[in-house]
Amino acid sequence: MxxxxxxxxxxxxxxxxxGFPLRIEVExxxxxxxxxxxxxxxxxxxxxxxxxLVDASHSFGYAELPEQADASMLDSEDFLRKFHHALLELHLxxxxxxxxxxxxxxPVSKGIPNMLLHEDECIMMTxxxxxxxxxxxxxxxxxxxxxxxxxDGYSKAVEGIAKVKMKIMSKRKQKFIxxxxxxxxxSREPQQVNLERCTS
Amino acid sequence: MPFRTAQIRLVSxxxxxxxxxxxxxxxxxxxxxxxxxLIEHKPKLCMEVGCGSGYVITSxxxxxxxxxxxxxxxxxxxxxxxxxxxxxxxxxxGVHAELISTDIASGLEKRLAGxxxxxxxxxxxxxxxxxEVGREGITSAWAGGEDGRSVxxxxxxxxxxxxxxxxxxxxxxxxxxxxxxxxLQMRERGYASRIVLQRSxxxxxxxxxxxxxxxxxx
Ligand SMILES: C[S@@+](CC[C@H](N)C(=O)[O-])C[C@H]1O[C@@H](n2cnc3c(N)ncnc32)[C@H](O)[C@@H]1O
Numbered sequence: 111m112x113x114x115x116x117x118x119x120x121x122x123x124x125x126x127x128x129g130f131p132l133r134i135e136v137e138x139x140x141x142x143x144x145x146x147x148x149x150x151x152x153x154x155x156x157x158x159x160x161x162x163l164v165d166a167s168h169s170f171g172y173a174e175l176p177e178q179a180d181a182s183m184l185d186s187e188d189f190l191r192k193f194h195h196a197l198l199e200l201h202l203x204x205x206x207x208x209x210x211x212x213x214x215x216x217p218v219s220k221g222i223p224n225m226l227l228h229e230d231e232c233i234m235m236t237x238x239x240x241x242x243x244x245x246x247x248x249x250x251x252x253x254x255x256x257x258x259x260x261x262d263g264y265s266k267a268v269e270g271i272a273k274v275k276m277k278i279m280s281k282r283k284q285k286f287i288x289x290x291x292x293x294x295x296x297s298r299e300p301q302q303v304n305l306e307r308c309t310s
Numbered sequence: 311m312p313f314r315t316a317q318i319r320l321v322s323x324x325x326x327x328x329x330x331x332x333x334x335x336x337x338x339x340x341x342x343x344x345x346x347x348l349i350e351h352k353p354k355l356c357m358e359v360g361c362g363s364g365y366v367i368t369s370x371x372x373x374x375x376x377x378x379x380x381x382x383x384x385x386x387x388x389x390x391x392x393x394x395x396x397x398x399x400x401x402x403x404g405v406h407a408e409l410i411s412t413d414i415a416s417g418l419e420k421r422l423a424g425x426x427x428x429x430x431x432x433x434x435x436x437x438x439x440x441x442e443v444g445r446e447g448i449t450s451a452w453a454g455g456e457d458g459r460s461v462x463x464x465x466x467x468x469x470x471x472x473x474x475x476x477x478x479x480x481x482x483x484x485x486x487x488x489x490x491x492x493x494l495q496m497r498e499r500g501y502a503s504r505i506v507l508q509r510s511x512x513x514x515x516x517x518x519x520x521x522x523x524x525x526x527x528x
Contacts, residue, residue, distance in 0.1 A: 114382070115408045118425075122417040130421065144406075145378035153354055153380075157425060198377065216417075222393050222409045225417035232413075 111202045111221050113166050117158055119223065121209035121216075123231045131162035132207035132216070134169045140221075144198045151193055152184050158197070167196040315342065315369035322398035323363060326391045328451035330365040332511050333482050337432050338369045340480060340507040340518040345373055353381060353427030357472065358407075359414055359465055361385035362451060364396030366430055371405040374428075383407035384422075386415055388450055414468050426472045432482040433462050458487045466492075470499050478522045480506070485515040496521050 121129030164175045174192045176183075183189040207216040207223055214231075217224050315338050316330075323329055341348065353374065358367040367385045374381050383406070387393045390411040400407055410417065434443070434451055435458040442453035443460045454460055462483070469479050479501075483489045493503040500523055507518040 112408055115384070115410070118384075118421040119410075119417050120420045122412075122419075145376070147377055147380035150354060150377070150380035150382070159421075220394060220397060222390075222397065222411055223417075224390060225410055225412035226388070226390070227413070227416070232416075 111218055111223050112198050113163055113170075113200060114154075114197050115223070116166050116202070116207070117162055117197075119207065119225070121211065121214065122225055123209060123212055123214055123227065126209060126211045128211050129209060131159065131166065131210070133210055134166055134202065135206040135208060135215070136169055136202065137204040137206075138202075139170045140201045140203045141199055142201060144194070146191065146194045148184075148190055151190055151197070154197070155179075155181060155184055155193070163196060167200065170200050170202075172196055172200060314372045316365050316372065316399065316403060318365075320399065320402040321363050321365050321368075322395045322402065324391045324395050326389065326447040327395045328362040328392070328448065330363055332509070332514075333432055333435075333516055334362070334365050336507055336509050336516045336518055337366055337430060337480060337482050340520070341366075341370060341373060341430070344480075344506060344520070348374060348428065351427065351476070351478065355382050355384065355422075355426050355474075356428040356430070357384040357386075357415075357426045358430045359386055359469070360431060360433055361387050361396045361407075361409070362389075362392050362432070364399030364407075366432060367396065367407050368399050368403050368405060370428070370430060371400070371407060372403060376405055384410070384418070384426075386410045386412050386418075388413050388444070389447065391447070392451075414465055415472060419468060419471060423471050424474050427474050427477050429469050429473060429477065429479045431465060431469070431479065433465055434458070435462060435482065435484045435487050437486055454487070458484055462487060462492070466496065466499075470496075470501075473523070475523060475525070478520060481519050481521065483517045483519060485517070489517045489519055493519065493521075500524050 116132065116134065119132055121132060123129070160179050164177060167173075167175055172195070175196050176189075179189070201221055202218050203221050205218045207218060208214070209216070318330065321330060356370055356374065358370070361367050364385070367383055371381075371383050385393075385396055385407045386409070387396065388411070393409045393411045396407070397409055412418070415422065433454065435454045436452040437458040438453040438455060440455045440460065442449055443455045444450055445453065454462065462481075473479065481492075483492060489505065496503055501521040502524045503519050503521045505517050506520045507516075509516045
């Protein structure tokens with residue numbers, strides 16, 4: 111992850127108003143040489159939150175950027191080179207991004223930030239619908255458990271068969287068959303699978 | 311030298327990641343056909359939502375060139391395996407894109423708004439029951455809910471927000487997604503559109519639609 115990307119990312123958690131900039135937790139930084147394009151830098155300069163870039167580059171141990179910058183500096187080759195280096199050549203390979211408001215940690219692994227949220231952190235639509243097909247809570251715990259186990263076994267078997275099929279079929283055919291199945295068959299089988307999915 | 315796109319033998323794979331298929335090839339063919347216009351367009355930031363194996367974003371990067379041309383790339387996918395596979399595919403071709411595991415462009419929407427000049431999307435478009443949408447792993451690669459539109463309908467407003475004044479969107483759709491209706495909906499958001507490629511396979515009829523803001527004369 112380049113600092114360009116860090117400068118474009120904010121915390122996406124529901125309810126957070128001040129999600130920028132994300133704090134950086136550094137485990138490993140790598141440097142990769144990138145061809146300098148003055149046109150790109152000149153164009154990007156006005157879109158960059160300068161202080162966030164300076165602070166982020168400090169956390170990477172790079173202290174060459176001036177605290178303040180304005181567009182007139184873009185005529186200086188020296189400035190362009192430093193701006194280029196901080197923005198594009200330093201990568202966070204391992205570490206994390208921290209939401210400044212909630213402290214939520216977004217891991218960065220193999221240079222890829224993971225901004226995926228849990229259900230309770232964002233507005234999800236499909237899950238509630240699923241829950242309505244839940245089996246009623248069992249009166250006798252033992253029986254309920256057996257039923258769940260049976261369903262579990264059933265669905266594992268279905269998934270097992272599906273996996274083997276996947277290997278045999280091309281992805282294209284596989285997609286089509288699933289589409290066909292969903293559109294022609296009664297909803298009985300998929301529903302059973304769903305039933306298990308929300309109990310597990 | 312012929313125009314290069316990603317080489318299938320260099321595209322990385324994983325059991326949970328969508329492999330390049332007819333739809334991926336159709337999208338890259340549409341980009342190839344538009345290559346000279348894309349180069350004239352001089353995009354600075356390009357982006358793919360739902361990058362899967364990385365076949366499309368790698369091809370785009372090979373078509374338009376890298377940093378020395380002043381072009382930068384972003385790609386996202388909701389499936390973290392896909393994003394890692396994309397990284398391998400990009401590296402195998404010696405090109406770079408900034409990658410993020412996220413839902414559509416969540417986390418980028420505030421700061422990247424209005425900055426993307428070219429967006430490419432091959433969404434999960436297969437009509438499926440609604441509760442299949444957004445599942446973990448490979449299912450999310452194709453499950454598109456009712457009319458295959460669930461994810462597409464969530465992506466379009468995000469794309470509208472991210473695209474720059476001169477921004478273009480290339481979108482893969484299926485006949486059953488009602489492409490004409492999609493064009494009319496985007497019309498209301500101020501976009502003109504054209505079907506740049508239509509291809510029927512044994513199983514489906516694919517349309518690649520290009521959208522651009524109506525004020526921007528092509
Ligand atoms: C049809 S595949 C296309 C993959 C690749 N772009 C290609 O053309 O070969 C759709 C991709 O979108 C991803 N996807 C599905 N829902 C998504 C979402 N909400 N946000 C981001 N990516 C998503 C899937 O994981 C999958 O990789």
